[in-house]
Amino acid sequence: KGDVWSFTTTPPPPIADFSATPLSGNHPLTVSFTDQSSGDITKWEWDFNNDGTIDRTDTSTPGTFNYTYNTAGVYTVKLTVTGPGGSDDEVKTDYISVFLPLRIVTTTLADASTMKPYSQAVCAEGGIRPYTWEVYTGVLPTGLLMDNNTGIISGIPTKDGTYNFTIRCTDSAFASDMKDFSIKVERNWTQKCFTTSPSARQGHSMAFDSLRRVVVLFGGWNNSGIFFDDTWEWDGKDWTQKSPSNKPSARQWHKMAYDSSRKVTVLFGGYSGSSSLSDTWEWNGVDWTQKSSVNNPSARNEHAMAYDSSRGVVVLFGGRQGGNYFGDTWEWNGTEWKQKNPTNKPPARYGHSMAYDSTRGVVVLFGGFNGVVLNDTWEWDGTNWTLRSPSSKPPARACHDITYDTSRGVVVLFGGFDNGYFNDTWEWDGNDWTQKSPANKPPERDWHSMVCDSSRGVVVVFGGKASNTISLGDTWEWNGNDWTQRSPVSKPSARSGHAMAYDSSRKVVVLFGGRDSSGNRLNDTWEWNGTDWKLINPANKPLPRESHSMVYDSSRKVVVLFGGYDGTKDFNDTWEWDGTDWVVKNPSTKPSARSLHSMAFDSSRNLVVLFGGTDGSSYFNDTWEYDGTNWIQKSPVNKPTARDGHAMAFDSSRGVVVLFGGLSSGGTLNDTWEWNGNNWTQKSPLNKPSTRLGHSTAYDSLRKVVVLFGGFDINSYNDTWEWNGADWTIKSPADKPSARYNHSMAYDSLRGVVVLFGGLVVGGSRLDDTWEY
Structure with missing residues (x-):
């Protein structure tokens, strides 16, 4: 009674908590923090990057405040609150994400060349991946596309020019950046109409490149014991040998x-x-690259491979090394080989073949040899092999080939060997094998190669070993009904001193005459439609000759030919070609007999213009015009010096005939002249080709330039120049014809290309190649 008591109480510890907004963004990022702690608090300590250093201390309620992150990164934030009852921590891990601002870092894109594969990546940094890419304004060069996921611009440019466009990159937070780019596509020379083909061989391999629409062939072996390392491509018309580094x-x-x-x-x-x-x-398509993988199938040959497009892997099965047969399954994803371990699998073997059935999503395997010849059918679905049991099937065989025909949805099998050689054709539809009965078929063979050209809907077979064990070099195609043997396209024989002109009404380049590799003068007529050469057999034609000149008279729709040399004499006859026959004309007046002159058609006045040439003893500097009825000699006040071996072309945009170079009594020339119908004017360009003769020119009406190629002085040339009416500009195409002279060129106005054929090289060899620029 009467006692006094005192009590001391300890308050509970505070509870730390906070929120922030925004939680992510580009730097500098200002974040608004709000304290949400509770309890009796006397101090708030903030560590905005959890590095152990206190970045802010408050002794009264901080409420809401801002903090700015100036460096990109992912930040953990820690708040420590302290009061009479103790302290508490709240740590929010990886709470704030600060990004670099999205920025396109690529500054320029490489220039391109027509008909050459092109690939350039536009790159960005910052922002939130993944990015989406697009051409925001302008257009890419014709033939190029941008991958919206990777930013890679690729393809094969088909049209020259300068292309300006804006690329936009958008990140996952919808932030974007844009940058202007330009790609200059240079006109390029493209060789056409190859008539060569791979030499006879067996044991080679082929694949169809669906992007470039060509069959690719590599390697093989022939009866002489030669092993090949050459690369060829078949475009459905011609084989082209490639020259990889x-x-x-x-x-x-x-x-x-x-x-x-x-x-x-x-x-x-x-x-x-x-x-x-x-x-x-x-x-x-341009070069071979060796790849490396940590794991690898063991060394082997006579295995089989197919590309599974649904899973993006190349599948490999079997093969042998010496007397060891393999029954392993591997897949290549572009980076590494991975061995698969299916529950079921075909017995070990070699000499079998595989194809991927894209409709059913399985790799199909047939036949082969493992001590006995096999005719079993297996299918691989990416997990396991399944043995199929068709009611009918091809006889047992090895060294055959199969491919999947995408247009008809069947696997095609051809050829092979057991006790004898086969040339039978079978098709597998996923349920059964069906033998086909074509009217025509390739001879019996094994160790050939076969692929499906999906762009043209045909199966292509090349080469192999015939029943007499001789290597083969033939090309065949299967369209689902019959086999057709393909032969290289015919073309004019090697020659020089011929003449060409473009017939715009019939859309063909016309070639006549020249001198062949045996020294014979020719009088054959050929036409080039942009794809093939065709030999024409008219009822009438000029006598054999070289060093004549031809132009196309678009007003009368005829090709006009004048003069030339037959080895003993020069001509001064005039002929016209109407697309069907040659007709000799009989003008009352005409130039004297000559060769190595030049002509151009003035379409503004509908007249053929002729200048110069030689009769073997004198050079000429006379100017003539032909109106379809008569030749009329002109009398200009000024004119070029007498010469031969020069070249002329009509510039339709400026209405003048352009003349360059040639050979005079004083030597080779490199002067430029223009004829306006009344007078010749010598031009004084700042730049110009070196002195030469035997070159050729053609006017490109699309780009409004005269194109010059080649010629001869001390050496022959393979340079390309363009004249715009004021100056000559040398061009630097990625590809170009070899050095030559006495070739001929014509401009195909429908397709916008200069066509070149043949010519002479130093040493006397003549050429039979076709190029387009």
């Missing part, structure tokens, strides 16, 4: 498959003549 070593019994997602042909293994190989190579 790098390539696999010579081999046979390797396999190839086209990876359509990465746009490369993949090659693995083979036999070098002394050992099996285990290297992996990829062909992008």
